[in-house]
Amino acid sequence: MIAYLARRVLYAIPILLGVNLFTFALFFVANSPDDMARLQLGIKRVTPEAIAIWKHAHGYDKPLFYNGADQGLQRFSDTIFFEKSASMFAFDFGRADDGRDIAREIRMRAGPSLEIALPSFVIGMMTNITFALLMAFFRATLLDMWGVVLCVAAMSISGLFYIIGGQFLVAKLWHWVPISGFESGLSSLKFVILPVAIGVVSGIGGGARWYRTLFLEEIGRDYVRTARSKGISELAVLFRHVARNGLIPILTGAVVIIPSLFIGSLILESFFGIPGLGSYTLDAINSQDFAVVRSMVFIGSLLNILGLMLTDISYTVADPRIRLQ
Amino acid sequence: MKPVILWTDGLIFLLIFVLCAFAWYASKRPHLSAPWKKVGESRSGMISAVVLMFFVGIGFLDSLHYRPADGKGAWSVQVLSAFDALASKMRTRTETTYSAPFATHSFQKEAVLVDGKPERVYPRLKYGGAELHDPARDEIPDVAKRVLASWGWAILAWIAAFVALALALAKGRSLKMSAAMILKGESNHPWDAMLYTLLALFLIFFPAFSLSSHYHVFGTDKVGQDVFYLALKSIRTGLVIGTLTTLVMLPFAIWLGILAGYLGGWIDDVIQYIYTTLNSIPSVLLIVASVLMMQVYIDSHPSLFETMAERADLRLLFLCMILGMTSWTELCRLLRGEALKLREMDYIQAAQAFGVSHLKIVTRHILPNVMHIVLISVVMQFSSLVLAEAVLSYVGVGVDPSMISFGTMINAARLEMAREPMVWWSLAAAFLFMFSMVLAANLFADAVRDAFDPRLQTRSALGILKRVIGRNPQ
Numbered sequence: 001m002i003a004y005l006a007r008r009v010l011y012a013i014p015i016l017l018g019v020n021l022f023t024f025a026l027f028f029v030a031n032s033p034d035d036m037a038r039l040q041l042g043i044k045r046v047t048p049e050a051i052a053i054w055k056h057a058h059g060y061d062k063p064l065f066y067n068g069a070d071q072g073l074q075r076f077s078d079t080i081f082f083e084k085s086a087s088m089f090a091f092d093f094g095r096a097d098d099g100r101d102i103a104r105e106i107r108m109r110a111g112p113s114l115e116i117a118l119p120s121f122v123i124g125m126m127t128n129i130t131f132a133l134l135m136a137f138f139r140a141t142l143l144d145m146w147g148v149v150l151c152v153a154a155m156s157i158s159g160l161f162y163i164i165g166g167q168f169l170v171a172k173l174w175h176w177v178p179i180s181g182f183e184s185g186l187s188s189l190k191f192v193i194l195p196v197a198i199g200v201v202s203g204i205g206g207g208a209r210w211y212r213t214l215f216l217e218e219i220g221r222d223y224v225r226t227a228r229s230k231g232i233s234e235l236a237v238l239f240r241h242v243a244r245n246g247l248i249p250i251l252t253g254a255v256v257i258i259p260s261l262f263i264g265s266l267i268l269e270s271f272f273g274i275p276g277l278g279s280y281t282l283d284a285i286n287s288q289d290f291a292v293v294r295s296m297v298f299i300g301s302l303l304n305i306l307g308l309m310l311t312d313i314s315y316t317v318a319d320p321r322i323r324l325q
Numbered sequence: 326m327k328p329v330i331l332w333t334d335g336l337i338f339l340l341i342f343v344l345c346a347f348a349w350y351a352s353k354r355p356h357l358s359a360p361w362k363k364v365g366e367s368r369s370g371m372i373s374a375v376v377l378m379f380f381v382g383i384g385f386l387d388s389l390h391y392r393p394a395d396g397k398g399a400w401s402v403q404v405l406s407a408f409d410a411l412a413s414k415m416r417t418r419t420e421t422t423y424s425a426p427f428a429t430h431s432f433q434k435e436a437v438l439v440d441g442k443p444e445r446v447y448p449r450l451k452y453g454g455a456e457l458h459d460p461a462r463d464e465i466p467d468v469a470k471r472v473l474a475s476w477g478w479a480i481l482a483w484i485a486a487f488v489a490l491a492l493a494l495a496k497g498r499s500l501k502m503s504a505a506m507i508l509k510g511e512s513n514h515p516w517d518a519m520l521y522t523l524l525a526l527f528l529i530f531f532p533a534f535s536l537s538s539h540y541h542v543f544g545t546d547k548v549g550q551d552v553f554y555l556a557l558k559s560i561r562t563g564l565v566i567g568t569l570t571t572l573v574m575l576p577f578a579i580w581l582g583i584l585a586g587y588l589g590g591w592i593d594d595v596i597q598y599i600y601t602t603l604n605s606i607p608s609v610l611l612i613v614a615s616v617l618m619m620q621v622y623i624d625s626h627p628s629l630f631e632t633m634a635e636r637a638d639l640r641l642l643f644l645c646m647i648l649g650m651t652s653w654t655e656l657c658r659l660l661r662g663e664a665l666k667l668r669e670m671d672y673i674q675a676a677q678a679f680g681v682s683h684l685k686i687v688t689r690h691i692l693p694n695v696m697h698i699v700l701i702s703v704v705m706q707f708s709s710l711v712l713a714e715a716v717l718s719y720v721g722v723g724v725d726p727s728m729i730s731f732g733t734m735i736n737a738a739r740l741e742m743a744r745e746p747m748v749w750w751s752l753a754a755a756f757l758f759m760f761s762m763v764l765a766a767n768l769f770a771d772a773v774r775d776a777f778d779p780r781l782q783t784r785s786a787l788g789i790l791k792r793v794i795g796r797n798p799q
Contacts, residue, residue, distance in 0.1 A: 018602035156764035300607035
């Protein structure tokens with residue numbers, strides 16, 4: 001197992017390198033550093049000197065991949081690509097365009113993001129599983145049919161509708177919670193409740209329907225029939241046998257998301273004014289701050305790879321027959 | 326009038342041509358048409374297909390673009406579509422600002438001189454209900470009269486469709502018998518349900534269109550544009566995103582997936598590396614970063630685009646490509662797994678033993694056997710892409726701001742709920758149209774999946790076998 005994990009960690013390095021190369025190409029092939037400088041300084045009437053100064057200040061005054069003017073390994077290391085991506089691997093993200101330290105900003109904003117993402121994930125999972133079990137218990141009845149119909153309808157509603165509708169109803173009409181904003185500590189609860197609730201509600205349609213199929217697949221198995229033929233009540237069959245086995249694919253499938261919860265949700269956070277990583281990314285997009293977007297892509301990929309590794313581990317925990325080699 | 330074929334138009338025409346060609350090809354081959362027959366027997370599938378066809382019709386009309394003459398011997402820089410020409414009243418009759426659905430007076434007070442004294446009143450709208458003398462008294466009878474008249478036309482049109490269908494299905498029987506068969510649902514296909522859906526669509530949209538040239542059915546937005554027109558125009562954008570994205574990504578996904586699975590070795594390693602790398606970037610961030618770069622590129626090269634519509638259109642196409650780039654990896658992984666399985670099948674081994682070339686094996690034996698996976702993932706993706714467009718446009722990384730889409734409508738209306746009194750109709754129209762389109766697409770996708778997924782089929786086939794021989798066939 002440890003050898004397997006070590007190999008996975010080693011395998012992550014070329015992937016991260018690839019991610020870096022890809023984002024780098026994305027950022028610099030279509031738009032040269034000159035274009036970026038012009039954009040930052042205002043498109044019209046920019047003197048070449050101003051561009052040169054901007055490029056020097058932000059470290060873009062070197063060749064992209066290959067520096068012919070240098071000797072030996074310096075030819076590769078004294079380039080924009082090497083400098084920008086090597087520092088990423090050391091978690092040194094540099095500074096945003098407004099001069100703030102990106103790493104510090106990320107540390108500060110991960111907390112509020114988690115406060116939204118973690119509860120919506122946990123509560124969402126539990127609600128979805130509950131609804132799915134309910135539909136599976138009443139399978140092939142009117143209740144089940146209408147449940148599925150409602151799920152499909154809920155899936156077809158845009159996430160924006162849930163947010164706008166929820167904000168309007170709960171915050172504006174009923175005045176239960178503030179419309180948006182955030183405070184740290186315990187008082188954050190009143191700001192967090194509504195986004196979490198909306199996060200949960202908007203996921204029910206797709207989640208409950210998907211879990212229902214997983215449970216129904218399990219109900220068709222032979223061991224369930226055996227359990228039933230022993231005379232165990234349908235409720236006991238469902239909870240003692242079906243739910244336990246059906247939960248394995250559900251939980252292992254959900255593990256992959258857990259690390260990515262740090263990144264938060266772009267939309268929810270921006271709607272509710274939560275100072276998390278999602279709204280940070282969104283602000284960076286709107287002000288076209290490449291350094292921030294690049295850092296977020298790197299961190300997101302890192303967490304994603306971590307999630308895939310955790311998934312593999314969770315398989316061995318859930319099912320002892322699986323051994324990682 | 327000078328026809329203009331924008332990039333997305335061309336791709337849509339290509340797509341329609343390919344679909345027609347495939348339909349013709351498949352209709353002669355029972356193994357290809359059998360699963361489609363099953364789709365045709367599904368009630369919810371066919372009802373949603375009728376609704377989808379309605380949306381596709383509008384989207385298609387909206388894809389026939391042209392540049393009208395500007396009256397001075399040159400072509401206008403404005404690009405219009407056949408749909409714009411049909412709905413020219415809705416398009417050109419813009420008010421100055423917000424007005425509620427069916428309103429005859431403006432939503433905001435304006436200073437008007439009454440008897441020489443300035444007074445703040447709600448002025449009459451320029452077009453909405455402009456023919457009425459006394460709107461408070463005349464409006465409801467006028468609307469009722471128009472609705473009833475258009476319902477007459479709707480029912481006539483529906484009867485025509487009914488008779489045409491009955492004639493087409495008659496096959497030697499009398500028209501009466503054929504019609505009775507349709508209404509009683511005695512055919513394999515749910516013609517009755519489809520006809521009732523059509524009737525419902527007619528009863529909704531005939532009055533809506535007829536009223537739209539006299540009133541603003543869904544009100545007007547901040548700059549006075551008719552919201553019903555905007556919602557109808559958004560349909561094309563949604564359809565383009567939903568279909569062209571998959572069209573763009575399919576070649577990558579299919580070829581790379583099959584090659585990886587079939588050839589194995591270092592090719593497999595390289596392709597796996599590529600898609601693992603792309604897959605490990607969170608898709609939202611990847612889309613955002615790509616769109617951001619495209620935006621910068623378009624902004625710094627304004628000379629490349631002749632008209633605004635061309636720029637908006639190319640941006641839409643790029644958006645499709647970017648969405649495709651982020652979504653092909655999943656299908657590629659599935660296809661690789663399937664090709665790995667198929668490679669070991671006896672018929673592939675036999676073909677290899679006969680010395681059939683790799684290219685021929687892939688195109689003749691593997692490709693047709695993975696098409697069901699491709700098809701299922703294409704139809705399943707459509708609705709999520711339509712929804713994604715709205716979110717992306719809302720975030721500001723979606724379609725061009727000048728392009729009408731559900732996302733830009735919602736984005737423009739984002740602050741309207743906070744107004745006092747509230748402006749609800751823009752959001753309501755955008756969400757309503759988007760919901761009906763996505764719901765229809767979801768239901769249709771379910772019907773297609775049920776018909777094509779061999780897992781579901783084997784299960785039901787096994788069930789039949791069990792019932793017939795009374796024990797487990799294994």
